[in-house]
Amino acid sequence: MPNSTVLVGLPGSGKTTVGRQLARRLGVLFVDSDQMIEQRIGTSIRHFFEMYGEDAFRDVEQIVIEELPALVEPAVISTGGGAILRSKNRLSLRKSGRVFYLKSSPEDLFHRLKHDTSRPLLQGGDPLAKLREMYEVRDPLYRETAHFTLETGRPSVAKLVNMIIMQLELSGDGV
């Protein structure tokens, strides 16, 4: 059975940064589901959203996420913030291994993402209101999907990585 470590959470919660360092520490492959999507669509996610809209993006996202439980070797997998929206995806993520929810408040995320232009769902309008809305809808879904929840408000990336490694050891995942 694949025994990957999967990171879920809202945009800006540190999935990619933490994931890269965690993979290095564990000596396993790092996989970013958004990068896999971009390879498949041959363009940026932002551009794809503009051209085809969110539903089309979610369809590609589902195809990529369905493949994760079948990775040939265990990896650290960081996912896009909306990867938990479809119930099929939630199942695929749990099948892939241990799922960690990097939980941050919408306010913290807003400060981290103020100058970011790569995230289509946060462009224009009122990004803080959008993050609050996303949090309301998604927080229960992240919690439903995850085996563990880590508050990412204060801890540094290195601390988060250590916390994840500790949890994996405690849960007997042979790190």
Ligand code: S3P
């Ligand atoms: C999305 C988050 C993005 C990316 C896409 C949709 C979302 O990933 O998958 O723009 O719905 O929250 P990040 O969480 O890495 O920003």
